[in-house]
Amino acid sequence: MKIALLIALILVLGAGAYVATQCPCERTPGMWLSGDLQTALVDDWSFANDRSVAPLCQIEVRSWRPHSINLNCMADDEGRLFLSCAQCDGKTWSTMVLNNPEARIRIGERLFPVKVRRVTDEATLDLAWQARARKVGREPTPRPPHWWSFELVSSSS
Numbered sequence: 001m002k003i004a005l006l007i008a009l010i011l012v013l014g015a016g017a018y019v020a021t022q023c024p025c026e027r028t029p030g031m032w033l034s035g036d037l038q039t040a041l042v043d044d045w046s047f048a049n050d051r052s053v054a055p056l057c058q059i060e061v062r063s064w065r066p067h068s069i070n071l072n073c074m075a076d077d078e079g080r081l082f083l084s085c086a087q088c089d090g091k092t093w094s095t096m097v098l099n100n101p102e103a104r105i106r107i108g109e110r111l112f113p114v115k116v117r118r119v120t121d122e123a124t125l126d127l128a129w130q131a132r133a134r135k136v137g138r139e140p141t142p143r144p145p146h147w148w149s150f151e152l153v154s155s156s157s
Contacts, residue, residue, distance in 0.1 A: 035111035044079035088148035
C-alpha cells in the first residue's frame with residue numbers, strides 16, 4: 001500500500017513538473033515560458049505572421065503565479081501585435097492580464113517582455129480580426145461580438 005501511494009505521488013509530482021516547465025500544450029496551460037529572451041524593443045511584429053515560425057504564440061501572464069497558454073497572435077499591416085480570444089470574459093489568462101498588463105510572449109523560440117492592453121475600439125478590433133483572417137488563410141468574415149483582442153507592446157521589463 002505504501003509503495004503504491006509513493007508511486008502515485010511520484011507520478012503526480014512528475015506530471016505537475018512537466019506541465020509547469022513544458023506546457024502550454026494544446027489546451028493544457030503551463031506556467032513559466034522558456035526561450036531565447038529578447039531585450040531589444042520591437043517596433044515591427046510582422047514576423048509573428050510567419051506560420052512556419054509561429055502557428056500559435058504562447059503568453060505568460062502573472063498574478064500570484066505564472067500562467068501560460070497558446071493563443072492566436074497576428075500583426076496588422078502596421079506591424080502591431082495582437083492576440084485574439086473568443087468568449088474571453090472570465091477566462092483565467094484574460095482576467096489576470098486585465099489586472100496586471102506585464103506579460104511575456106513566446107513567438108517561435110524567442111521570448112519577449114510585453115505590456116498587454118485590451119482593445120475596445122471597433123476600428124482597431126476590425127483591423128486585428130482582418131489580420132487574424134490573413135494569418136490563418138481565411139476570408140474575412142464579420143467579427144463576432146464575443147471576440148476580444150489585446151494589443152501587445154514591447155517592454156524592457
